[in-house]
Amino acid sequence: MVKKSHFRVVSHLIDEDESEVSISMLADQLGWSPGHVSRIVSELEAYGYVQTKQSGRQKLVSLTDIEPIEQLEGLLTEYSHMDLSGLIAGSGLQILYYLDQGRTATELAEQSGVSQATVYRRLDDLQRVGVVGKSRSRYRLNDPFTVLVSIARGLFHQKHRHEAEKYATGLNFIWETHDEYLFACGSDVSADEFYLTGPALFGEFGVPLLTRDRRHYFRTDRRSKITPAELVCHTLLIDDDSRYRTYCLLLMQKQGIDRTVLRERAEHYVSESATDLRAIIDELIGFLESEGTVTAEQLPEWEEFKQTASEYEVTL
Structure with missing residues (x-):
């Protein structure tokens, strides 16, 4: 959370209109202890809101230009x-x-x-x-x-980016709210509350995919694992083309994902997504339940899907 003490420092730096100020001077101006100011500045720097540099024995603080x-x-x-x-x-x-x-x-x-x-x-x-x-x-x-x-959105995004950059390179954000985010990257991530998702995770649920796509991670403190329903939603947010839709159909069938649960999870991602996730989920469900009679653009022919399912040992 961006606390009142964080905003107090930022607004003070704006009010003073100084390009740089030392930790000790900032403490005097705010009436806080140098230790407390140093902690707040460190947190702000981790968020990407301020930057610091050493000048002799003093640490100087300034606002970033984001x-x-x-x-x-x-x-x-x-x-x-x-x-x-x-x-x-x-x-x-x-x-x-x-x-x-x-x-x-x-x-x-x-x-x-x-x-x-x-x-x-x-x-x-x-x-x-x-x-x-x-x-x-x-x-x-x-x-x-x-x-x-x-x-608000820019400050949270900056906070998320600085957090993820500690563990990953080549970041591309796909979806985010104030406290969760889904991103692609060019490296493996091993950190608390960062969960592998997307095509690379399908093998954990019995649908091993041969893919060289970038790695995808979901950062959250609301849950402790990625469920199959969650994985379907993430995969469609990553890409909703015909290949990824077929992946999701295989996973839905292999895991017997409860349709109500899947719709509920899709609802969680709708408000901050440019993709009409609810409509896509309904199309996938309709396709499986009607054995391909109810179909849509970017969905396979039923006979083609049956062949793919057989290759992945998925029973229809």
């Missing part, structure tokens, strides 16, 4: 009379992540993982200063504060 920091700087400068950094820190940033469209407090709580009571409190605070408006139980950001969505 887009969300520049956007935040513009907003905090223009509305310096408001405690925007306090309003958006912590759970506020998680809620803002999902205010890209009008949403109810219940929807915001479900997507952000913030309790509904806290969502209401944060929204009330944002409404009070004119950042958020409400119409028919749906909350929206008012102009010119719509940029807060871009800021």
